Amino acid sequence: ITDFSRASLNAELRRLKGFDEQLAYLDSTKLTREAQFDYRLLQSTIRSEIFSFEQMESYTRNPMTYAQAMDLTQYIKRDFAPLAQRVKSIIAIQKQTPLLFSAARMNLQPVLPRPLIETAIDIAEGQMAFLEKDLPVGVQPVGDAALLAEFEAANRIALTEVSNYIAWLKSERLTKANNSYPLGREKFREFMRLTEHVDLTPEQILELGLAELKAEQQRFAEAARLIDPNKPAIDVFKAVQKDHPTAEGLLPDTRQNLEAIRSFVAERDIVTIPSEVRIRVEETPPPFRRTSFASMDAPGVFETNATEAYYYVTPTELEWPENQKEEWLTAFNYYTTDIVTIHEAYPGHYVQFLALKDSRASRLAKIASSYAFGEGWAHYTEQMLLEEGFPPGNDDAEHKLRAAKYRIAQSDEALLRLCRLCCSIKMHTQGMSVDDATKFFMDNCYYEEKTARQEAVRGTFDPGYLNYTLGKLMILKLRRDWQAQEGARYSLQRFHDELLRYGAPPVPLLRERMLKEPGLWPEIL
Structure with a gap:
């Protein structure tokens, strides 16, 4: 388990800054094109980690960091080693939980953002349920009585520590909580530049998002009219949702x-x-x-x-x-x-x-992944597959009705991601509250209050959830540019295979690999 002591965290930050300084001394112009790609990937990955330490303050302002640190699910669901060996690893980790939560109490600031505390409590309570119910069942087949007895003792330690952490958060941090979660405009812009190589202002991204939101709401309404022209669009969708x-x-x-x-x-x-x-x-x-x-x-x-x-x-x-x-x-x-x-x-x-x-991507390219690429690709495929004729069927009235139901469902998912983009920027740069963001989700992607609030709260600690939409839009722009470049050689499968062969880099970097004309590289949207 990670050593979260102050000395360990300081050493890690020094290590990252040392690597960053070493990279800065390199003359990257002398590198091959492939090496330059890896150089920039490594540099942005390191600088993003430093940003997480110093600006996001992940170890001093986010109690979720510690609630998530003891994830033992991999040890019982993946057969990467004999079960007895995995149980021994579980025991070793559980015995370290006193150190983990002692570090949490030492590192976390006296006043923390309320949404982050409440979410950390939720996560820790989920860990409690896992330790009490699922983990004992998962290790039982090991069949070694002595090993199981050692596990039960270690599991009691872990349960006590997680329970105490929950109680401490409630008594010592929740009572003093505030709403100081926003990054602020300049940090938000730096966050996007470091993590995604997107050098646009928050206002530019928001303007694009609001325009896309309006257009998607029109597409949602158009799909609803195909299903039932006599009802409001949201009532049509609620009727579709009952088919489950x-x-x-x-x-x-x-x-x-x-x-x-x-x-x-x-x-x-x-x-x-x-x-x-x-x-x-x-x-x-x-x-x-x-x-x-x-x-x-x-x-x-x-x-x-x-x-x-x-x-x-x-x-x-x-x-x-x-x-x-x-x-x-x-x-x-x-x-x-x-x-x-x-x-x-x-x-x-x-x-x-x-x-x-x-893929033949380098080892670095296989692990240095972009949020906007990964979630942008997955979100892009929702729309793309429907455009390619999913669901299959005859071109009759029944199939057209079914296709419209898929279209309104896909549009609903797109509206959610667009609301995330808008609320991320508004919450972190324009003073939008969680209550205001909740209302925004309810008004613009038609969510019920409970689910809308969950989405709003997520935005307080995950400003990058704007990347679902941003990544999708950047991939669509890259597709248009690559199609124009390839001409008669273009096919959708060729584009997708080419897109996926470089790893999961920031899309602006990918443009430099896939597009031959340097003048097109900065035109990310």
């Missing part, structure tokens, strides 16, 4: 539709799928259910043993009242679930992971 699986059928239905979507991608030559290994659809592990609707969990790109990849879907909870279960399942209506599957699996995150693993 049962709680028991959620995972089986998702698995079945996943394979159909994969077949469509392969048969229509959308992108090369480099492997026949299928992604596994499973329930989201308990520690992450409070902050995740659906997600993809792939192994490390250099992993050779535990190569399983998981598409996680968050189920209803047994203790929920029926109305809460129904509300949750509406979000998993058949149309939205397929859009999410496109995003998470085919041809979204999972295909990108397979391409990354299969």
Whole structure:
């Protein structure tokens, strides 16, 4: 487990700054084109880490850092080593939890942003549930009584420490909390420049986002009119959401539709799928259910043993009242679930992971990933696959109705990401409150209050969630430019295969690899 002591953190910051100074001494103009690409990737990765230390203050202002540090799920879901060896690793980590949370209490400032404290408490409570229920079940098959007894003792230590951390956050930090989460305009601009090589002002990005939001709302309304011209668009979508699986059928239905979507991608030559290994659809592990609707969990790109990849879907909870279960399942209506599957699996995150693993990109390029590229690609594929004819079918009235339902579901996902972009900038640079952001989500992507507030709170600690939309728009611009460059040689599959072969770099850097005309490189949007 990471050593979060002040001495360790100071040493790591010195190490990063030392690397940054060494890179700055290099004459990058003498490097090959490929080496220059890696040089800039490494430099931006290091400087982003320094920014996280010094400007985001991840170790002194964000209690989530420590709540997330003891993630043991990999040790029971991935067979990267014999179970006995993995259980010994779990025990070793759990024995270090007193040091972890002691460091948290030493490092965290007396006054912290309220949304970050509340989210850290939520995460820690999820960890408690995992330690109490799921982890003991996961280690039980080891069958060694002495090892299990040692695990039980270590697990009690971990449970006590997590419980004490929750109590400390509530009594010592929540009572003094404020709303000092905004980065501010200059830090926000520096954040985008360092992490994504985007040198635009927050105002320029926001102006683009608001224009796209208005256009997407019109597309949402147009799809609704195709379904039922006599009802308001939001009422039409709510009716579409009622067509959902049962709680028991959620995972089986998702698995079945996943394979159909994969077949469509392969048969229509959308992108090369480099492997026949299928992604596994499973329930989201308990520690992450409070902050995740659906997600993809792939192994490390250099992993050779535990190569399983998981598409996680968050189920209803047994203790929920029926109305809460129904509300949750509406979000998993058949149309939205397929859009999410496109995003998470085919041809979204999972295909990108397979391409990354299969590519000839350097080792550095395989691990230095851009938020805007990864989420932008996955979000881009939602729209792109519908434009390419998904769902397949005859051109009759029934199919047109079904296609319109997919279109409104995809538009709803796009509206969410556009609201994230707008609220990220407004919250971090223009004084928007969590309450105001909640209302913005309710008014502009038609979310209910509870879900809208979750989205608003996420923006306080994840300003980069604007990158879903920003990355998608940059990829669309790159596609247009690359198509103009390639002319008759262009095909969608060629573009996608070329896009995915360089790793997952910031899109502005990718433009320099894919476009021959340097004059086009700065035109990212």
